[in-house]
Amino acid sequence: MSEQLILQPSNQWEKSFDELKVSWHYPGHGPHAIYSLSEKHSNFYFNSDYLLANGALVKELCQNLFGVVVKKEAIAPDWIVTYPPFGLSIGFALAELFDCKLAYIKSLEESEIQFDLRSGETALFCADDLYSGKSFRKVLQAVEAKGATLIDPLLVIGNFSGKSIFDGYRVSSLFARPIDLWDKSECPLCAQGSKAIPARRHWDELTGRL
Numbered sequence: 001m002s003e004q005l006i007l008q009p010s011n012q013w014e015k016s017f018d019e020l021k022v023s024w025h026y027p028g029h030g031p032h033a034i035y036s037l038s039e040k041h042s043n044f045y046f047n048s049d050y051l052l053a054n055g056a057l058v059k060e061l062c063q064n065l066f067g068v069v070v071k072k073e074a075i076a077p078d079w080i081v082t083y084p085p086f087g088l089s090i091g092f093a094l095a096e097l098f099d100c101k102l103a104y105i106k107s108l109e110e111s112e113i114q115f116d117l118r119s120g121e122t123a124l125f126c127a128d129d130l131y132s133g134k135s136f137r138k139v140l141q142a143v144e145a146k147g148a149t150l151i152d153p154l155l156v157i158g159n160f161s162g163k164s165i166f167d168g169y170r171v172s173s174l175f176a177r178p179i180d181l182w183d184k185s186e187c188p189l190c191a192q193g194s195k196a197i198p199a200r201r202h203w204d205e206l207t208g209r210l
Contacts, residue, residue, distance in 0.1 A: 081124070
């Protein structure tokens, strides 16, 4: 496999996300984040709600992802595949750029694709971010159940998995950084007296807007 496809310098995008309150870093004081689904504690959070609310930003991000991929890869996928809700805006934009069709699983609880993917067709996966890969694997399983083939690379805005090759697939991202995730009993921020709060439900408090 070749190198990870990351636009350079990636820290410019990360800085922009910080300024737009899309991402948050623990500043050394105040509360820290809980990931609601996993209940993990962290010193970093990427809030896709704020990202996807900005249509112009999503379009710009997708144009950049598309640009770096087609410059390096001779690919013409039949489909863009993703999961709702966070992958849909990105998927629509990328499907238009690649001039192909869009498909997505019904939900993360019902990971079935009800679109007409066929055996022998190819698909590119896209998402807002990549952490543990749980959502990606559900989409992959649904694509393979249709007899279609998922091809390199995985297209994500933020790669937080700490890996440039994920489950055998290269990752193309606008910025990448590993993140720390802790169980409550092992969280060093809790040990320092920082309050843990669900990030999305308390975003203004977490980012200092309150």
